[in-house]
Amino acid sequence: MTLCPLPFARFPTMKSGLNFLxxxxxxxxxxxxxxxxxxxxxxxxxxxxxxxxxxxxxxxxFLASRGGRLADQRDPQIAECxxxxxxxxxxxxxxxxxxxxxxxxxxxxxxxxxxAWVLPGxxxxxxxxxxxxxxxxxPAQATAAFAKLIAGLxxxxxxxxxxxxxxxxxxxxxxxxxxxxxxEFAGQERAFGAAALAEGRSDEAQRLQWLHLIESQExxxxxxxxxxxxxxxxxxxxxxxxxxxxxxxRMRRMGATSAPATPAGIAGTQLSQAWFDCCTRRxxxxxxxxxxxxxxxxxxxxxxxAQARSExxxxxxxxxxxxxxxxxxxxxFDDADAQAAAPAQFGRHLERxxxxxxxxxxxxxxxxxxxxxxVRASLNERKIVERAKGLLMAHRRLSEEEAHKMLRQxxxxxxxxxxxxxxxxLAMADYLPLDTQPPH
Amino acid sequence: MTLCPLPFARFPTMKSGLNFLxxxxxxxxxxxxxxxxxxxxxxxxxxxxxxxxxxxxxxxxFLASRGGRLADQRDPQIAECxxxxxxxxxxxxxxxxxxxxxxxxxxxxxxxxxxAWVLPGxxxxxxxxxxxxxxxxxPAQATAAFAKLIAGLxxxxxxxxxxxxxxxxxxxxxxxxxxxxxxEFAGQERAFGAAALAEGRSDEAQRLQWLHLIESQExxxxxxxxxxxxxxxxxxxxxxxxxxxxxxxRMRRMGATSAPATPAGIAGTQLSQAWFDCCTRRxxxxxxxxxxxxxxxxxxxxxxxAQARSExxxxxxxxxxxxxxxxxxxxxFDDADAQAAAPAQFGRHLERxxxxxxxxxxxxxxxxxxxxxxVRASLNERKIVERAKGLLMAHRRLSEEEAHKMLRQxxxxxxxxxxxxxxxxLAMADYLPLDTQPPH
Numbered sequence: 001m002t003l004c005p006l007p008f009a010r011f012p013t014m015k016s017g018l019n020f021l022x023x024x025x026x027x028x029x030x031x032x033x034x035x036x037x038x039x040x041x042x043x044x045x046x047x048x049x050x051x052x053x054x055x056x057x058x059x060x061x062f063l064a065s066r067g068g069r070l071a072d073q074r075d076p077q078i079a080e081c082x083x084x085x086x087x088x089x090x091x092x093x094x095x096x097x098x099x100x101x102x103x104x105x106x107x108x109x110x111x112x113x114x115x116a117w118v119l120p121g122x123x124x125x126x127x128x129x130x131x132x133x134x135x136x137x138x139p140a141q142a143t144a145a146f147a148k149l150i151a152g153l154x155x156x157x158x159x160x161x162x163x164x165x166x167x168x169x170x171x172x173x174x175x176x177x178x179x180x181x182x183x184e185f186a187g188q189e190r191a192f193g194a195a196a197l198a199e200g201r202s203d204e205a206q207r208l209q210w211l212h213l214i215e216s217q218e219x220x221x222x223x224x225x226x227x228x229x230x231x232x233x234x235x236x237x238x239x240x241x242x243x244x245x246x247x248x249x250r251m252r253r254m255g256a257t258s259a260p261a262t263p264a265g266i267a268g269t270q271l272s273q274a275w276f277d278c279c280t281r282r283x284x285x286x287x288x289x290x291x292x293x294x295x296x297x298x299x300x301x302x303x304x305x306a307q308a309r310s311e312x313x314x315x316x317x318x319x320x321x322x323x324x325x326x327x328x329x330x331x332x333f334d335d336a337d338a339q340a341a342a343p344a345q346f347g348r349h350l351e352r353x354x355x356x357x358x359x360x361x362x363x364x365x366x367x368x369x370x371x372x373x374x375v376r377a378s379l380n381e382r383k384i385v386e387r388a389k390g391l392l393m394a395h396r397r398l399s400e401e402e403a404h405k406m407l408r409q410x411x412x413x414x415x416x417x418x419x420x421x422x423x424x425x426l427a428m429a430d431y432l433p434l435d436t437q438p439p440h
Numbered sequence: 441m442t443l444c445p446l447p448f449a450r451f452p453t454m455k456s457g458l459n460f461l462x463x464x465x466x467x468x469x470x471x472x473x474x475x476x477x478x479x480x481x482x483x484x485x486x487x488x489x490x491x492x493x494x495x496x497x498x499x500x501x502f503l504a505s506r507g508g509r510l511a512d513q514r515d516p517q518i519a520e521c522x523x524x525x526x527x528x529x530x531x532x533x534x535x536x537x538x539x540x541x542x543x544x545x546x547x548x549x550x551x552x553x554x555x556a557w558v559l560p561g562x563x564x565x566x567x568x569x570x571x572x573x574x575x576x577x578x579p580a581q582a583t584a585a586f587a588k589l590i591a592g593l594x595x596x597x598x599x600x601x602x603x604x605x606x607x608x609x610x611x612x613x614x615x616x617x618x619x620x621x622x623x624e625f626a627g628q629e630r631a632f633g634a635a636a637l638a639e640g641r642s643d644e645a646q647r648l649q650w651l652h653l654i655e656s657q658e659x660x661x662x663x664x665x666x667x668x669x670x671x672x673x674x675x676x677x678x679x680x681x682x683x684x685x686x687x688x689x690r691m692r693r694m695g696a697t698s699a700p701a702t703p704a705g706i707a708g709t710q711l712s713q714a715w716f717d718c719c720t721r722r723x724x725x726x727x728x729x730x731x732x733x734x735x736x737x738x739x740x741x742x743x744x745x746a747q748a749r750s751e752x753x754x755x756x757x758x759x760x761x762x763x764x765x766x767x768x769x770x771x772x773f774d775d776a777d778a779q780a781a782a783p784a785q786f787g788r789h790l791e792r793x794x795x796x797x798x799x800x801x802x803x804x805x806x807x808x809x810x811x812x813x814x815v816r817a818s819l820n821e822r823k824i825v826e827r828a829k830g831l832l833m834a835h836r837r838l839s840e841e842e843a844h845k846m847l848r849q850x851x852x853x854x855x856x857x858x859x860x861x862x863x864x865x866l867a868m869a870d871y872l873p874l875d876t877q878p879p880h
Binding site (some may be wrong): 015016017018019020021024025026030031079092093096098100101108109110111112113114115116117118119120121123124143145148149165234244332333353355358361362363365366367368370386387390393402439 | 455456457458459460461463464467468470471529531533534540541548549550551552553554555556557558559560561563564568579588589603724736741772773798802803805806807809810816823826827830833840850
């Protein structure tokens with residue numbers, strides 16, 4: 001019975017388990033710093049979207065009145081948009097600069113790809129405004145252009161929510177995205193209803209499209225409430241006064257049922273204007289919730305980062321107390337009964353505590369991963385719609401907008417939810433004898 | 441009708457959509473570089489695990505023969521392990537160094553947490569070897585210790601597969617992980633069968649545990665074949681000679697049915713030795729598949745990186761041809777009919793091509809995300825088991841190994857798959873009036 005003669009060399013220059021415990025924490029801190037920046041950006045995007053929604057509303061009134069109304073309010077609104085646009089662009093640039101020199105966001109490629117899509121839209125705004133100023137567009141055309149740009153900005157927020165690696169922050173980002181998206185549907189409903197009421201006629205297709213805008217926003221606000229805390233919910237309820245909601249519902253009913261009974265012309269214009277003002281009060285009030293969401297997000301990021309930094313410091317202190325050559329490993333095989341009879345020795349308590357810290361961290365990360373998966377599942381609905389659109393684009397050679405219209409039209413005709421139609425399309429995919437590869 | 445007097449200022453110092461198209465590509469390249477390093481590390485881990493599996497086998501024979509057999513082969517095997525361990529540690533350190541100065545892997549925290557767990561195991565190897573050399577351990581104890589260390593190394597490979605952001609590379613990593621895990625089950629079966637055949641007795645519990653080891657490895661190899669190309673499958677089939685497989689199955693049957701009929705003692709020892717040699721031939725032959733997987737992984741990472749770099753160059757060339765102030769935005773609202781009548785102008789073709797590139801990239805990233813989700817779904821089985829273990833640990837105050845034993849025991853008793861038992865545990869979770877938070 002001989003002891004093995006080989007040198008059982010340690011690797012003294014190599015890093016220990018505790019070093020990697022620290023490295024794991026550093027990664028978390030990097031991700032939290034990144035999330036804080038992204039969250040700030042989401043806040044600014046929220047303010048820009050709100051300003052653009054207001055500009056869209058004013059532009060519609062301006063165009064519908066052939067330049068007679070809101071011309072004076074439009075200019076300061078545009079000035080506000082320009083200033084917020086500059087903030088958003090600066091935020092984009094900062095993300096890009098940091099991704100060059102340091103870690104980019106986890107889903108950097110997708111986030112930057114969304115930004116790449118929205119920037120030409122911002123670039124095209126001056127031309128759009130010029131054409132609106134020159135009354136060269138119909139209200140519906142202006143609405144569609146602003147809606148496209150806002151959709152692009154919202155898709156940046158969506159990626160930010162989808163890429164968040166902390167479940168609590170992800171939860172708030174999901175609430176924020178859904179709130180912004182719901183508010184945007186409310187803005188589209190305002191424009192749609194204003195036009196419909198002004199025209200004074202109502203047909204089945206129009207009624208269905210209006211209904212879809214209402215349902216879409218309610219679904220978004222439902223997700224928002226599911227993911228919000230009590231304080232936010234109180235603020236949300238307070239922001240929607242009973243009087244405004246009652247008036248809104250009354251006019252929604254009139255729009256849905258009016259038809260020949262309501263004459264177009266003066267009455268229609270007045271009704272349309274009352275509708276527009278009521279919607280505007282409601283949408284502007286939503287802004288307080290959005291601002292609170294952005295503030296909560298900032299506070300949460302700050303809190304999480306501080307917490308992670310203090311944990312990191314704790315680890316580093318432990319690392320400092322370990323002798324460079326300390327054997328913090330003797331207990332690894334304990335559970336395996338391999339060292340059942342190992343003598344108690346100096347530093348054993350510390351070893352145990354390092355192994356405990358490793359296990360604790362590992363379980364915490366796993367629990368976070370599970371929680372994150374649950375939160376992200378709420379984003380799946382939109383992903384399913386996106387996927388179905390992609391399928392239709394590839395299989396039927398449609399543009400993105402044509403594919404979306406096709407899905408929406410089917411949903412309206414069949415009185416089904418958009419996501420259900422999208423799921424049917426995806427389920428059908430295998431039966432289509434077509435190439436599912438994206439074009440290259 | 442007046443044009444709006446506000447300056448429709450451009451933001452000339454700000455970055456364009458194309459800049460972010462490039463930034464998105466850079467993120468992808470960073471991720472691919474990171475994946476290449478992780479894949480290299482996975483290759484080295486594969487070789488270390490193989491060497492440790494051999495050392496475990498030799499240690500078992502050495503211990504079972506009271507030091508009489510394989511003493512001379514054990515030392516060079518340990519030397520090989522030490523050399524590979526140094527490579528693995530260097531790979532760990534490199535990841536950590538890079539994460540400090542540049543982007544860490546996307547799932548850095550989880551990957552580093554796994555490494556933090558496995559390093560104390562490597563640190564504890566010299567003590568384990570000393571005790572084996574001094575014949576202080578039973579074969580089963582040595583087997584359990586090596587199995588625990590190898591499980592830790594495999595969990596690093598698992599995180600690498602789970603964190604991969606490219607679906608093709610992820611596919612190969614999933615194949616690699618499952619192959620390594622299957623091979624490890626084969627190694628455990630070798631040790632288990634050798635002990636069982638040497639003892640010459642067979643009871644129901646033993647029979648079931650053996651069956652579970654066989655089923656577990658077959659499930660792993662099934663996932664491996666699902667995710668492998670034709671060339672790999674040919675290699676896999678060739679590595680498992682019919683003669684070896686026939687012998688293996690014959691001895692498996694003998695082990696399962698032997699019982700009192702087969703006497704312990706000389707016959708048992710010979711049978712055990714024949715079993716051990718047969719398993720060793722089979723496991724050693726698997727090494728060729730593992731090496732090929734590692735080589736394929738390296739080649740794929742190289743190919744993907746080169747491809748992404750050449751795409752990046754293409755974008756940069758386009759960026760170079762655009763005048764600094766070029767309006768590459770005019771077409772953004774085209775689909776929205778907002779600029780239906782915009783005149784054709786110089787550079788329009790280029791603008792279109794930039795918008796096309798953005799859309800193409802966005803669809804490619806989306807398709808990659810979908811594909812990645814599909815590949816990762818195959819890793820869910822293991823995650824479900826991990827989650828159930830975590831639940832049991834929290835709810836019943838068990839250690840990780842006790843939780844695993846409990847699940848495995850239930851699976852054996854009820855003749856169900858481990859993952860099915862884990863799913864039952866998770867489904868039951870809501871009925872347990874206990875805290876699901878991880879310990880803090």
